[in-house]
Structure formats: structure tokens, C-alpha cells
Amino acid sequence: MSQTVEPAWEREDKYHASFLTQPDEALDFAVRNSDANELDPIAVTALQGKYLNLQARTIGAKRILELGTLGGYSAIWLARALPDDGELITCEYEPKHARVAGENIAHAGLASKVKILVGPAADSLAKMDPANKFDFAFIDADKAGNPVYLEYCKKLVRKGGVIVSSAGWVLRGVRAVADGRQIVDNTVRQGRVSDMSFQDENSKGVRKMLEDLKNSTEFEATTLQTVGEKAWDGFTYVLRV
Template sequence: MSYTVTEDERWIREDKFHESFLVSTSDDALEYCVRNSDDNRLPAIAVTALQGKYLHLQAKAIGAKRILELGTLGGYSTIWLARALPEGGELVTCEYNPKHAEVAKQNIEHAGLSSKVKILVGPAAESLAKMDPSQKFDFVFMDADKAGYPVYLEFCKTLVRKGGVIIIDNVVREGRVSDLSITDDKDSNGVRKLLEDLRHSSEFDATTLQTAAERGWDGFMFVWRL
């Protein structure tokens, strides 16, 4: 179920102002990624530049050597995350849509990161089920089908090392998650199930940070693998 994204010129202005200080204005790889994704008519729902750098810094701060991404789209967040990896690091990204995966492959190749990135095409749950649990991930970014979040988190119990970090996008959804009168939104229902699972979890600790930015009113969840 779709919903109208709130637009507030102050949120956009503030994002752009901070970007002008904190994010390079001449990044050919990211500019190409945005342009090529737009040219191929991919939905404009990737993380913002500031959010991309936030993911980059979080992964770098914990010294991530193996990163898992669920939801590649055009590879914009993939590029930010892959740049945080050291030599020999690996990023595995799962994308359901073959066209999105192909565009992402082009963008990642242009960024010179193909040696660090492996794209798996198909339902994320199926890709996760085939992964070797002895090869732990240090960092996970979830930005895929929100209805699948509880399932993906369950896989993280075996795929993420203790002390690893999981960041989950779109967990506020313009306030729809907390509006319990909305019952026909599978994505909001998925986030509610995720919250319920986390409340009773002995494997994870988590918190939510709301965001008001150029992509509207939403939020990230920060999850720590205990």
C-alpha cells in the first residue's frame, strides 16, 4: 500500500546545507549512479547523500570487513558501504528485481568496486537461506521489502557476528507504523512484527531514530547483535 510522502522545504534545505559541508560535491561515481538510475527509470527512493555517508561511517567505525545489504536498487547505498571496506573486504547485496540489479552492476563497475561487491538476484529470504552461517557479517543494511523484515532479522541471528550492527531503514513510514487504525499496509505490519520480535529478543538490542529529510518523515532502526 502506497502513501503520500510529506515534503517540507525546511527539511530539504537543511539536508542540502549540511551536505555542502560534509559530502563531496564532485563525486563522479555517485553522480553517475544517480544519473544512470534515473535514466533507467528506477524509483527515486535511495538513501540521501547524508544517510549514505552515515551508513559509510557506521560500517567504518566498527571496522566492518563483511557487509550484507538487503535491497540494492541502483547501488547508491552499496557504493557508500563498499567504500567503507578495507582491502579484501566483501559486500553481498540482495536485489529482487533483475533490472535494478543490472543497473546497480553498471553503477558499481563505474565506481571501481566490482571486486568488493557480489550481487545476488532473487527473493532476499531465499538468498539468505543459502548463505554459510560460518561466514559471519559484521554489518547489515536492510532496505528491502518491509513485510520481510522479521524474517530477515531471524536470519541475522546466525549470519551476523556478536557485536555486529544492523541498520534497518523505513521503520516510521510517515507515522503509519504507530497508527493502529491502519491494518491493510503490509509494510507497516512488517515493522510492527519486527518491533514485537525485538521486544522479546535475547539476541538483539535496538533503538529507533526518526528522520525528517528530503525523502520525507521516516526513521532508521539501529540493532546490535548481542
């Protein structure tokens, strides 16, 4: 399936960003440093990062959980939403990614608010104290693991808290948010999820997550398709009831 980005989609994103985002040396550094270290260019866009930031600020988040750090671009957006005594815990499987993210987060002056845990996200989640709830979670780790991460969020995110869960875009994806909510992005995947000829683990992981949401008494959810400079995808927004 093509990963084509229509010129109008990209033009529209860049036009809106020219009004709604400002030049940002720390974020530009994070992109350059990630590229220089050959990290995949799959982080959120500036508009998507600001969306996460605004969601976290809207609910007054003090503790944020992120699964999938990559180069720390989204972590910077999220950490900036925190108060002075706030905390972001971000889990990253790849040591190299964690190292680069640490450099980028420190350059942004946010090292005191961010803790990077290296290793499988499920292992890190299993060690967390469910009594110490998160207000906001952003899930952007391997997409096949989304059903597992969603289960942990039932224990770790407070009721009324936000969960943003990524289901894995082919290109950079939108992030998800939940205020008692959860947003799962990359859940359309250019139409791959509904096309049963695609049996890749990412698509199957999204399907399993959707099935779990259908049968859940704890979540209400909806999916929105999106287009933009990172092509065609979508996110699933989940409210924890």
C-alpha cells in the same frame, strides 16, 4: 497520508551536505543511470549514505551484507568503507535493478569487492554459510520481510556486528546500522506504524519486527524519528547482545 517535505527540512539537509559531502562523479552517475532506467527514486540520500559508510568504517567491517540493491547507490557507499580485501554481498530481487546496479558499481571501480545475488533475499540468505559471519548488514528489501531478515541476521552477523535494517519509507529512507547493532530504517513511515487504520504489509511488517524485538533476548533496540529532504520517517537501532 501526505508525503509533504517541509522546505526547512530539505534546506537543512542540503546545507549540511554542502559541508560534509563532496562532489562525487561516481555517485552522480549512479543517480543519473538509475533515473534513466526508471528505477524508483528511493535510495538513501548522500548524508544517509555517508552515515552508513562511517558506521561500517567505525567497526572496521570486512564483510558486509546488503538486502535490496536497487541501483547500487548505497552499495557504493558501503563498498568504499571496505579494506582492499573486503567483500560486500548484496541481494536484489529484480534482474533489471541488479543489471543497473552492476553498471553503477563497475563505474565506481568497485566491482571486485561487490557480489550481486539475484532472486528473493530469503532464498539467498538460506544458502549462506553461518560460519562465515558478516560484520555489517544493511536491510533495505521489501519491508514485510523484515522479521524474516532479522532472524537470518542472528545467524549471519557476528556478535558485536552491525545490522542496518530498512522497514520501508514512503520516500527515500535512512538506512540502519548495528555493531552488535542493527539499524532498521523506515520504521516510522510518517506515523503509519502507530496508526492502526493503516494495514498495509509494510506497516504490519514493521509492527511485527518491533514485537519480535520486544520479546528477544538477543537484541536491545530503540527508535529515532527523522525529518529531512525525504520527508518524515525514522530508523530503529538494534544492538546484538
